[in-house]
Amino acid sequence: MSKTNHYEKKNLHADVIVVGSGIAGALISYRLAKNGFHVICLEAGPEIQRLDILDNFKRLPGRDFQAPYVNSPHAPFPSGRSNDSYLESVGENTYTGTYIRGVGGTTWHWAGHSWRFLSEDFRERSSYGVGLDMPVTYEELEPYYFEAEIEMGVAGVSSPLNYYHVHRKNPYPLPPVPLSYLDTYVSSKIQSIGLSIKSAPSARNTLVYDERPQCCGSNNCMPICPIGAQYSASVHINKALQFKNMQLLSNAIVDQIVTKDHKKVETIQFRDPRGNAYHARGKYYVLAAGGIETPKLLLLSNIGNDQVGRNLMDHPILMSSFAAQDDVFPGRGPMVIGSMTEHQTGSFRQERTGFRINLKNFFFMQDIVREQIEAGHFGNRLREEIDHRARRTIGLEVFLGQLPDPNNRVSLSTSHRDALGIPHPRIHYQIGKWTQKAVKPIYDVCNEIAHACGHEPKSFKFDYHLLVPSKRFSSGNHIMGTTLMGNNPLAAVTDPDCRVYSKKHHEPMTNLFVSSSGLLSATGVNNVTLTVAAFSLRLAEKLQMLLKN
């Protein structure tokens, strides 16, 4: 392991400086270090220890998946709570997306879902006349998708190869996660309404893989897998650190990118938590700090065109729940296994977004206990009611898509600053009609599912919050669009090779790249992590070629 105490050196040098150690930064650092290049990875947050997070989770009240992670004054991140003070929200909807600043990034807590985007997601404008096309096609990205699946250890159904509505050339490295009893029960009930449950492709070990254990069904994928059977980017940070030419600096907060006439980056300035300044100089620089911190850094440095931070998108989530007529025993196994994909795409995307429905395999105990106590039950009756609900509650989690809107943007707060004096992100956000139009069809489908499962009268619940202005919405925490990739230097932030367009010259800067979910100009309805990983491996290959030349 080759970590550097950055208090020792004021000026650091490497082939590539990577800012951020989440899925993008970790994969790029690993690939470059493995191929002999000197990499310095700067991470604003602290190192994260698995057992500390598990212990914190068990000590803190509620089911707050962000709370167990240390939210440092020098590298704050959004809490996701209603009183969050990090993201300064303006606009019709309060933006509630969250992420973690720490070594390994937000893949410490995720459901592990590793979907590929559909091929039509890459050409939304061409296919449906709305949104934007990406400058890269699915077919071009397919080899990198497969590499990412190998690196992360993705488990999925391989026969047929197009099981998940995309064309694969190779089988998954791991067999699929077995469906739960709950999944199988619901699947048998919803066949009559033309739906089925698929085991979602997941970066979760169904066999011992990459020296990590098999999943043991702890039902704790969020906030943290207790045994590391679920992939996190810390895996590749640790692998990269096995090479002497890799250096990781945690608690290293980048606050300035210094350029030479906006054509080329000369150095990156970062600070320690006490505010002391340091510099890292490289041949190439990769900003891999996620969909909000990356544009924030570009804005702080006055780098990039007017598109920086614009077109913020996410996967808004709608929730529904009901009690089935039979015991289904939720909460056994991983937290989300099964997914319904029938409504994710179609010609309706000309008018509204598609959607994908996850079957939540959560142990909803706090909610059930609170609900039944509020209903006035106590004693034996309370215990029986809780027991009944705990056996039968089914939760549906519906992911919706969004179109790019330049008014939805990340900018810099003028009133809020962190401990180092760095402005907080300011977010202007509005869900948009294209997304809202899907609420009614989603309600109908959720209602049909509940009926098919013979739900108990009055137990059906559906959250309409996307139709209510100014209301907080549930975010999928899939932050997209803020550093759009495109061919037009005036309409995108990076070129198709992920190189940042110059503010002055309308051409790509020679040595500054972005790798994050912010590159994506269309959301589809599939989780973004695998797509970010694929683009990162593509960029790593590009950087290797540049360095060799």
Add this chain to the structure above:
Amino acid sequence: MTPLKNFSLNRRKWIQWAFIPLILAFIKKYFSIGFLFVQQREGSEDSLKIKEHEQDFQRVFDFRSLSGFLLGVPATELDESLLSQLKHEIDRDSSLSQKLEALLQELDIHQEQGSILETPDQLSPASQRTAKTLLYIWYTGELESHTHSKRIFYDDSPMYRFYRSTRPAPGSCFGALGYWSSPPMATQSEGLRKPIL
């Protein structure tokens, strides 16, 4: 204080329960006599200590009965460790401990008037709210207030203990890959209905 609710009991339970008031009455009497004796003989300082001790004992005792009543479990079967942890944390929250004291005083009045409390609905609205808060804390092990937020117990919280034989408390391994594909075994399912407090 005797249990506050008439439970439907089998014969063996009746015999067990018949002894409990006798034992409790004996303990209560013993302490009362001891307290009076010391107060008359020793004077202020020692007697205050004893009085404080007795109040602590009484308060835990009342809290135990109330908990048993709300949870539908014989008070004597409550887990001592959970009971004392929970009481300790409630005592640290001045607002909640005051509300608990008010609820216990209201129960004392019921007791003195000889009325049997059948349901929490017979309590004042404020005490009903406190009773619900206590129930939530008991089931989840979570205490949340403006001044004091803490998870008092996790794996041991009744909401997870009830289901220990069928599901993991999130964060604990539960079995080999795929155990979740089958429903819990029938014998384990029976176990769901047994209180394990």
